[in-house]
Each structure stands twice: as structure tokens, then as C-alpha cells.
Amino acid sequence: MLTRSEEDHIKAVYVLVQEGDKAFTKDLADRLRTKASSVTDMLKKLAEKGYLKHEPYYGAKLTAKGQALALQLVRKHRLWETFLVERLGFGWDEVHEVAEQLEHVASEQLINQLDAYLGHPAFDPHGDPIPDRNGRIRARRTRRLDVSVAGDTVRIVAVSETTDGLLRLLDAKGLRIGSTLAIQEVHAFDGSMDVKPKNGAAFSLSKDVSHHLQVESIQP
Amino acid sequence: MLTRSEEDHIKAVYVLVQEGDKAFTKDLADRLRTKASSVTDMLKKLAEKGYLKHEPYYGAKLTAKGQALALQLVRKHRLWETFLVERLGFGWDEVHEVAEQLEHVASEQLINQLDAYLGHPAFDPHGDPIPDRNGRIRARRTRRLDVSVAGDTVRIVAVSETTDGLLRLLDAKGLRIGSTLAIQEVHAFDGSMDVKPKNGAAFSLSKDVSHHLQVESIQP
């Protein structure tokens, strides 16, 4: 059995490798709110246990065994988030910390019956795909909103969940998963963009925001 | 924040004090599957933190602070068990271990919304009362089945949950919370009793079983 800390490290490696091909010590320390030296210790141990490969000074990557475990953790995290929002009435900005705990409860039966109870959802409240019990994720072609250009029309499909401030900002602007935006202009100076939702007046989004939104193109 | 182990010790003290007025080191060690020396260490620490009073060689009792915490843990444990049985379709013999983990998830909001979602249940799947958010438990006059005598008619109101073998035996005999039994005879030799359910043929229950059933008298 792995500890909560070990599981959190494996999941963090998974996420950072997704984003940047390698997981580096400092980024792991930041994400896990711990110190770089603690991360190095943990990477060494997890490498010995066969969950990842650690190249000192050059970051870490999961092995197949680590990958499988990370996908189960992601599955559990996202199913619990879905439960909290859909059944218990949590806001999408209130679920992350609780799911961060619930994901470590160890019971195959629990997670599979929760999955069935929720109707085998494919996406969590932030639009992120939920791996099935075999760890398979439905592939999607999405990109970050901040790489879109004026003239594009896009649909928001996912939002980075970790910053609840962002989620509340989106609530305030009336944006959510599925919202459609026409991009009117992108300002070179600060990367901000003027966007117009389907029904409503145009407004501006900072690059800080657009960087954390995943979108797909739609026919305008 | 308390650790899982600290919380489990406090809860175990609570249960043993209920049953026998004091919680002794050996009983705690047996219940928690640990060693007496580890329990002594933990009692010392929890006494320092103000959760209990420890009289060396004469057992432990919770303080008001410890009592309040134990009741919250019991509340969480029983609400989760109720959720698992009522919503996820677990059997009453399958929930204990999972609830033993879930009870340590720390979130006021989670437990209160779970409570509301379940309709503020008063009893868990084993018939045990669920404390409300203030730790209050509805009082009941119940006694163990093994102190009943021939001629009594009783209703089963609760079952000791920790032994899943017992729960499966009750399933096999068709007994559950609410079942009514007429006690026909109690055998002095082994304490076994012959009982007859409302609709069905009489059968015999060993003292091992009757000792773990809580009943209330009913007019026959």
C-alpha cells in the first residue's frame, strides 16, 4: 500500500509530464507545497519501488506501473469531484481539496460502484476527462485559448481546476464548460483578448485567464 | 489536525467506555490491531493534547473535548455507511472497512451535505444511531438479546458491525434490523436460545450471536 504522500507525488509527476514531457524537482515541490529536498528523497524512493525513472538533475517520468497508478488516482479524483458537484451540490470551485483527500481511499468496489452510481461520467466538473476502470481516456483535440487568434470561434471544454479563484472569476463572467466564444481581437501588448459569448455583450479576458482554458474550434 | 491513528484511538476509547466504563490498554490494542506498548504511547500523547484522561494501569476516559471529537467521528462513520448501503448498493457486511477510511476525510461541508443528501438519517445500516451535527444521539432503551428470557418477544434494533461474519450469518437466517423474534427457550448449558420469527419456523441462535444483537421489547 502506498501512502498519501507517495500517491500525491506520483500524480504530480503524471500531471507535469503531461504538460511538459518531464517532471522537475522544483515544479513538483511547488505543486505539492513541499521542499525540493523532500521531493528528491521521494523520487529516489519511488524510483526504487518501480513507479518512475529519475534522472538526477533532469527530472522524472513514470514507468508503465506508475502511469497505471496515476490514471487510477486521476479517475478517483475526478469521479469524487463529479459526485460532490452533481449529488452534493458543491460549487466547482469547492471540490478540489476534498477530492484531494477522497482520492486516497482504497477500495476498488467503492470507486466502481461510485462510477456506476454517477452513470459512468466521461468528464468531471472542470471538463477534464475521467479515465475508465482500465485507465483509458477518450482522446480529444483541444488547445489553450491563449493560442487562438482573432476570428476564431471556440467552445470552452475544460478549465484548470487548481485555482479556485479562476473558477469564481469565470462564474462572475457567466462562463462555464460548453460556453461559446467568438474572438474579436487579441492585444499584442498584454495578450488579453476581447471575446463575445453567444448571447451577450463582449468583454475582455486576460492572458492569465485564457492560458488556463482549454477550447475546441467550432464552425462559427 | 489529528492523524488517522490518533482519531482511531479516540474513537476506540469512546466505544470501549460505552461498553465498560473504562478503556483498557489491552482492549484498545486488540481492537486497533496494534500492541499494548503502542497504545500506551498514544494514550500519553492524547492525554497531553487534552482529549482524554489516562490513569496508568487503570485505563482511559475521554474528556469533553475528546467526547465531542469521537461523536463527530462516529457521525461520519455511520453516515458513510448509510451512503454506501443506500446509494451505492453495498451489503451491510461490506461497509465497515471503507467507512473506517472515509471517516477521516476532513470537511465540515462534505459531511453536512452528505447528511442532507441522505435525508438526515437517524440510524445506520446496523441500526446504530447517527449523532447529529451537534453530537446529539437520540436515546433508546435497548438491551442485548442474550439477557432476554423465554417468553419475551423482541425486535432487533441493532447489530454489532465489526464482525462481518455475524452479518452474513444473519443474512443466511433471514434476520435483519426490525425483525421480530419470540423467544421460546433459553438453554442453560450453552446459552443458546430457540427463537421464532414472525412468519417462519423456529430456529436456534448461539450465545455468540445473541450477545451481539441489541433488541427492544415489544408487546407479543
Added chain:
DNA sequence: TACAAATATTAGACATGTCTAATAAATCGA
């Protein structure tokens, strides 16, 4: 009531996860 058995505590050890400080390596920028 004395001694054996049961129970409890203390002493000493070890594994785990975390930290700070010291040192080392890699990377960035003039």
C-alpha cells in the same frame, strides 16, 4: 495471602516523511 498469570509501562530501536543548511550541477545572460 502468596505467587502465577495477565496486563501495563518503559526503554531502546527502526522506518517514514519532512525540514534546513551545505554543496553541487545546470542554465542564463552579459
Added chain:
DNA sequence: TCGATTTATTAGACATGTCTAATATTTGTA
């Protein structure tokens, strides 16, 4: 390309929870 900055590792420390073995106390019984 070299020195400064950033990133990473190692060394050493400490808190926590657990264990076994030794010792102490209480309890039960002859």
C-alpha cells in the same frame, strides 16, 4: 564563454508511529 543565478542533491536533524524486550504493577487463584 564565464560568472551569477537557479535548480538539484546530499548531509544531518527531528517528529511521528510502530515494534520487541525488559520491567513493573495488578489481578486471580490455590
